[in-house]
Amino acid sequence: MEKQVTLLSSQLFQKHRQVEVVLNRSVLAWKPVEKSRKPCSGTCDSVQSYSVEVCEIVAVRKTEDDDQDAAQTGKHQKKTKQLYPYAFTVSYVRRTRQHQWRCSEVTFHCANQALCEEWVQVTNEQLSLLTNRPKSLLVYINPFGGKRHGKRIYEQKVAPMFRLAGIATTVIVTERANHAEDHLKTEANLDKYDGVVCVGGDGMFSEVLHGLVARTQNDHGVDQNQPDAELVPCSLRIGIIPAGSTDCICFATVGTNDPVTSALHIIVGDSQPMDVCSVHHNDVFLRYSVSLLGYGFYGDVLSDSERNRWLGPARYDLAGVKTFLSHNYYEGTVSFLPAEDDVGNPRDKLQCRSGCSICQHNRSSKDEHGDVSEEKEKPGKDDSSDWNEIHGKFIAINAANMSCACPRSPKGLSPFAHLADGNADLILVRNCSRLDFFKHLLRHTNKDDQFDHPFVEVHRVRKFRFEPECHKLVSLEDLSEPPTKTGYSTPLGSWSCDGEILPEVAIQVSVQCQLIRLFARGIEEQQQQQQQCVSDDPCTLCALEPTTD
Numbered sequence: 347m348e349k350q351v352t353l354l355s356s357q358l359f360q361k362h363r364q365v366e367v368v369l370n371r372s373v374l375a376w377k378p379v380e381k382s383r384k385p386c387s388g389t390c391d392s393v394q395s396y397s398v399e400v401c402e403i404v405a406v407r408k409t410e411d412d413d414q415d416a417a418q419t420g421k422h423q424k425k426t427k428q429l430y431p432y433a434f435t436v437s438y439v440r441r442t443r444q445h446q447w448r449c450s451e452v453t454f455h456c457a458n459q460a461l462c463e464e465w466v467q468v469t470n471e472q473l474s475l476l477t478n479r480p481k482s483l484l485v486y487i488n489p490f491g492g493k494r495h496g497k498r499i500y501e502q503k504v505a506p507m508f509r510l511a512g513i514a515t516t517v518i519v520t521e522r523a524n525h526a527e528d529h530l531k532t533e534a535n536l537d538k539y540d541g542v543v544c545v546g547g548d549g550m551f552s553e554v555l556h557g558l559v560a561r562t563q564n565d566h567g568v569d570q571n572q573p574d575a576e577l578v579p580c581s582l583r584i585g586i587i588p589a590g591s592t593d594c595i596c597f598a599t600v601g602t603n604d605p606v607t608s609a610l611h612i613i614v615g616d617s618q619p620m621d622v623c624s625v626h627h628n629d630v631f632l633r634y635s636v637s638l639l640g641y642g643f644y645g646d647v648l649s650d651s652e653r654n655r656w657l658g659p660a661r662y663d664l665a666g667v668k669t670f671l672s673h674n675y676y677e678g679t680v681s682f683l684p685a686e687d688d689v690g691n692p693r694d695k696l697q698c699r700s701g702c703s704i705c706q707h708n709r710s711s712k713d714e715h716g717d718v719s720e721e722k723e724k725p726g727k728d729d730s731s732d733w734n735e736i737h738g739k740f741i742a743i744n745a746a747n748m749s750c751a752c753p754r755s756p757k758g759l760s761p762f763a764h765l766a767d768g769n770a771d772l773i774l775v776r777n778c779s780r781l782d783f784f785k786h787l788l789r790h791t792n793k794d795d796q797f798d799h800p801f802v803e804v805h806r807v808r809k810f811r812f813e814p815e816c817h818k819l820v821s822l823e824d825l826s827e828p829p830t831k832t833g834y835s836t837p838l839g840s841w842s843c844d845g846e847i848l849p850e851v852a853i854q855v856s857v858q859c860q861l862i863r864l865f866a867r868g869i870e871e872q873q874q875q876q877q878q879c880v881s882d883d884p885c886t887l888c889a890l891e892p893t894t895d
């Protein structure tokens with residue numbers, strides 16, 4: 347490990363022992379001065395050492411006398427207080443199980459006030475150098491999302507941490523659907539903020555996404571109705587505090603649906619770029635999608651579940667069973683522009699994880715060329731000869747912009763889809779027997795490859811179009827009665843776009859590479875998860891031995 351310049355090194359008191367505490371630009375570390383008598387696992391007899399990365403320190407502050415008094419009631423503690431009357435507390439990120447983060451604290455006691463103040467000041471100086479951290483946030487709370495706990499979750503679990511980290515907030519509790527979207531589009535003074543936070547579910551996130559993207563395009567004079575318009579990436583990051591009944595976007599980008607974890611990702615200023623699909627019908631903009639565009643099975647499940655909203659989340663299960671039993675299929679033509687060769691494929695078993703090389707490759711090509719779409723859509727690269735066309739009868743057509751993993755389907759619809767590679771995975775499930783379709787669905791819940799069926803194909807695509815068969819023959823108005831001959835339960839079916847039903851069936855979809863950024867870092871590998879925990883590794887402090895500059 348490269349040696350770093352030591353900024354501070356002192357012998358302080360922590361709990362019931364003296365510790366050597368060292369701070370450099372990237373790590374705060376401490377270890378007991380005396381060797382631990384407790385044998386450690388393995389053959390070493392090292393003392394326990396502890397370390398926290400500076401970028402994962404939430405705050406450092408002088409410990410108030412009240413806090414100290416409460417903690418120090420015993421005889422020994424009273425003596426400690428006499429010898430070390432000043433103290434400071436460091437709050438930092440601690441990883442627990444399953445991608446959850448918690449805010450932990452460690453208090454160091456000092457013999458003199460000047461030393462205590464120096465530690466607080468120097469550590470705070472290091473924190474102020476972390477320019478990716480937000481200082482001011484605009485927060486929208488949906489008080490009716492999920493179990494209607496959004497406001498309470500924010501006030502009890504999130505706001506205190508934002509205060510601790512010195513983040514200023516403007517909080518708006520929404521009064522109606524589309525309140526957040528409309529406010530972002532027109533009124534909000536976005537120059538004042540470093541990010542926008544939504545407290546709610548996927549529907550609330552979608553509002554913020556639409557508001558922010560529309561506002562950005564408007565400010566830059568870009569017409570969203572043009573399917574080939576080069577959209578301008580949003581400069582503000584979006585934070586999601588999960589408080590809905592479906593929190594898939596949060597789960598896919600953080601690995602857990604936990605408000606405290608999300609708040610900590612916001613505080614440390616994480617940044618996860620994300621692709622966004624723009625959906626058009628002819629030259630009219632319909633919606634943006636970041637997770638799933640589903641036609642046929644998933645569209646029908648959503649349409650049916652909307653009719654039973656009163657059932658709460660159970661409505662999705664009921665609609666799933668009903669739609670499965672009705673076994674509809676839809677005829678039409680799918681055309682798509684395949685991804686470039688260097689971005690992998692939907693079956694390559696390369697999962698999108700924190701620091702994903704495939705997404706970073708695209709980010710660097712974006713940086714190199716100024717804009718990735720310029721590179722990818724040079725004349726000739728996107729001409730009609732590159733497009734593929736498939737005509738058929740489909741039970742389902744799904745475009746996954748991310749794995750769409752959720753607690754119920756941990757692998758997701760497309761386990762190896764990427765958050766920010768500029769492509770979506772287009773999954774076509776052709777008409778097959780009910781039993782075969784059941785086997786395909788079942789594979790979403792076990793280790794088997796759900797694409798390994800003769801009636802399923804999957805393509806990584808930059809753009810695609812869908813044209814339903816009967817659309818060419820009859821207009822929507824003429825289709826109020828379902829045709830009997832074809833066996834469709836609804837004439838054309840419908841697209842579900844991140845949980846919203848689209849008003850059109852014939853659509854054009856274009857993946858907008860890294861259009862937005864979230865306060866997240868993607869799902870961390872288990873190894874990354876454990877790295878930072880309190881460790882028995884003596885090397886951390888060795889690496890911090892004072893060096894001369």
Ligand SMILES: Nc1ncnc2c1ncn2[C@@H]1O[C@H](COP(=O)(O)OP(=O)(O)OP(=O)(O)O)[C@@H](O)[C@H]1O
Nearest residue numbers: 491492520521522523546547548549550590591592
């Ligand atoms: N104050 C409000 N009153 C009514 N609806 C609201 C309000 N604020 C936001 N909404 C709408 O509520 C919808 C659902 O919100 P959200 O995603 O937060 O919760 P949810 O329980 O996960 O919802 P769902 O499962 O129905 O998607 C959003 O589409 C949003 O537009």
